Amino acid sequence: MTAHDLRRRATSRAVEAFCTAAVVVALIPLGLVLFFVISRGLPALRPEFFTHMPKPVGEPGGGMANAMVGTLILIGIATAIAVPVGVVSGVFLSEYKRSRLGSAVRFAADVLNGIPSIVIGVFAYAVAVMPFRRFSALAGGVALGVMMLPLIVRTTEELLRLVPESFKEGALALGATRSRAVWTVILPAALPGIVTGILVALARVAGETAPLLFTSFNNAFFSTRLDQPISSLTVQVYTYAISPYEDWHRQAWAGATVLIAAILFFSLLARFVTRRLERMHRGTA
Amino acid sequence: MSSDVETPPESGIRIRTEVRAPDPAPAATGTAIKLENVNFSYGQNHVLHDVSMDVDEKRVTAYIGPSGCGKSTLLRCLNRMNDLIESARLTGRVVVKGKDIYAPGTDVIGVRRRVGMVFQKSNPFPKSIFDNVVYGLRITGVRDRSTLDAAVEKSLTLAALWDEVKDRLSQSALSLSGGQQQRLCIARAIAVEPEILLMDEPCSALDPIATVKIEELIYSLKERYTIVIVTHNLQQAARVSDKTAFFWLGRLVEYGPTADLFTNPREKLTEDYITGRFG
Numbered sequence: 001m002t003a004h005d006l007r008r009r010a011t012s013r014a015v016e017a018f019c020t021a022a023v024v025v026a027l028i029p030l031g032l033v034l035f036f037v038i039s040r041g042l043p044a045l046r047p048e049f050f051t052h053m054p055k056p057v058g059e060p061g062g063g064m065a066n067a068m069v070g071t072l073i074l075i076g077i078a079t080a081i082a083v084p085v086g087v088v089s090g091v092f093l094s095e096y097k098r099s100r101l102g103s104a105v106r107f108a109a110d111v112l113n114g115i116p117s118i119v120i121g122v123f124a125y126a127v128a129v130m131p132f133r134r135f136s137a138l139a140g141g142v143a144l145g146v147m148m149l150p151l152i153v154r155t156t157e158e159l160l161r162l163v164p165e166s167f168k169e170g171a172l173a174l175g176a177t178r179s180r181a182v183w184t185v186i187l188p189a190a191l192p193g194i195v196t197g198i199l200v201a202l203a204r205v206a207g208e209t210a211p212l213l214f215t216s217f218n219n220a221f222f223s224t225r226l227d228q229p230i231s232s233l234t235v236q237v238y239t240y241a242i243s244p245y246e247d248w249h250r251q252a253w254a255g256a257t258v259l260i261a262a263i264l265f266f267s268l269l270a271r272f273v274t275r276r277l278e279r280m281h282r283g284t285a
Numbered sequence: 286m287s288s289d290v291e292t293p294p295e296s297g298i299r300i301r302t303e304v305r306a307p308d309p310a311p312a313a314t315g316t317a318i319k320l321e322n323v324n325f326s327y328g329q330n331h332v333l334h335d336v337s338m339d340v341d342e343k344r345v346t347a348y349i350g351p352s353g354c355g356k357s358t359l360l361r362c363l364n365r366m367n368d369l370i371e372s373a374r375l376t377g378r379v380v381v382k383g384k385d386i387y388a389p390g391t392d393v394i395g396v397r398r399r400v401g402m403v404f405q406k407s408n409p410f411p412k413s414i415f416d417n418v419v420y421g422l423r424i425t426g427v428r429d430r431s432t433l434d435a436a437v438e439k440s441l442t443l444a445a446l447w448d449e450v451k452d453r454l455s456q457s458a459l460s461l462s463g464g465q466q467q468r469l470c471i472a473r474a475i476a477v478e479p480e481i482l483l484m485d486e487p488c489s490a491l492d493p494i495a496t497v498k499i500e501e502l503i504y505s506l507k508e509r510y511t512i513v514i515v516t517h518n519l520q521q522a523a524r525v526s527d528k529t530a531f532f533w534l535g536r537l538v539e540y541g542p543t544a545d546l547f548t549n550p551r552e553k554l555t556e557d558y559i560t561g562r563f564g
């Protein structure tokens with residue numbers, strides 16, 4: 001073995017070691033966050049946490065049932081707003097690739113994606129809170145929906161572009177109109193990826209606190225009304241965490257654990273649904 | 286068709302390379318497509334020059350020529366698939382069954398319904414076999430289940446695929462083999478009962494066995510349809526077609542009965558090409 005070979009081998013080893021070390025360093029924060037949240041949250045997590053309402057200060061126990069339902073309602077509203085608008089915009093972008101409006105929309109989506117969530121909260125406050133002079137679940141849903149929108153637009157566009165042109169040609173050759181080809185062939189072909197994109201976007205906004213602080217605000221009581229303030233896991237955790245009470249701190253850790261579990265659940269669901277749909281397409285199901 | 290026409294070979298694995306004797310002229314064959322001075326270009330790229338030809342009804346017409354000679358482009362002019370290309374321009378007339386399909390106000394959707402197409406790479410939709418076959422019918426608003434069922438059986442039978450898939454119509458079309466997928470695409474095209482079937486190198490991605498099946502299918506389909514096939518495979522042109530057109534750099538060099546063109550070409554260019562001296 002020549003000196004050159006030896007040196008090459010050593011370099012290869014060194015680079016490999018460096019890459020491995022980088023991965024470990026990148027994973028440390030994730031591991032620590034999970035460790036702290038779960039080690040503190042799990043002991044505070046009792047069945048009643050899921051079924052009970054918050055108790056007044058000084059009374060131990062109680063739960064966050066209202067906050068969990070509230071978060072579900074908020075992301076429900078956000079999805080109902082962002083999915084139709086986002087998917088249809090994504091279709092527009094992939095179908096009219098070079099239109100001027102298309103580039104404007106694409107640029108707007110990218111900018112929107114980079115806007116700090118607190119700013120989106122301020123925006124939702126201006127359009128959905130001020131006119132009605134009331135914090136509401138709807139305003140919170142609007143804020144989260146606006147955050148989901150660019151994610152869904154861009155994922156839909158990217159995935160539609162991956163659909164082979166031959167599908168569209170096949171549909172057109174059978175006498176389909178362009179819109180028909182999109183709705184019946186191209187969109188279904190990209191569906192697994194789009195569903196994943198939606199679930200990922202959902203998981204992302206489910207953990208947002210800032211846009212909710214002055215839109216959906218908080219509510220100490222159980223509420224499902226869209227025109228009233230509503231409690232959410234994130235805001236509840238925030239409120240409890242900055243309080244001076246030991247009880248509330250425990251509840252905050254428990255809430256954080258539930259939040260992480262919920263987000264993990266959405267991510268896993270995304271993978272599962274994608275695989276399922278893809279297998280259906282390939283026909284090995 | 287008269288009864289003394291050569292019947293297609295049984296489904297044995299046999300690749301004929303000889304030139305088939307021309308079919309005896311059947312009664313009253315008309316012209317399905319009439320091309321008059323067709324010029325086609327996109328941008329500065331002039332692809333077809335003054336192509337004029339008549340395509341016989343219920344016959345197989347083959348387009349041959351080296352890559353880039355414009356044969357596929359011409360095929361795509363016949364059902365206006367070239368409309369998808371920006372800056373495409375066509376002059377001249379393409380008359381399909383008496384109607385100029387480039388006349389202003391032409392219903393392009395209607396043209397594509399009457400002129401079906403099978404592509405080089407099989408392109409079944411990621412849907413079930415059944416849904417693939419009835420796609421063209423469903424988009425015209427056919428909903429009646431028994432009508433759809435009947436169309437599926439008929440089209441798949443014509444495409445010689447029924448026996449292989451009849452028990453798994455609800456499975457994904459992508460679970461079929463390459464050759465089966467291409468036959469499915471043929472079934473899908475004929476389900477809407479077009480008058481003309483265009484095939485753009487339908488066997489180029491298939492193995493020899495699947496190729497034989499498609500060729501037999503083409504042979505049997507010409508009883509019902511006018512077929513125009515683009516092929517790079519000269520033996521295939523010789524085997525399946527009644528007439529052959531040879532293209533060279535966007536011009537129609539020679540067009541005539543397949544047997545004549547292959548055994549006794551009129552043009553030197555044609556002779557050089559079919560004997561493999563270039564191309």
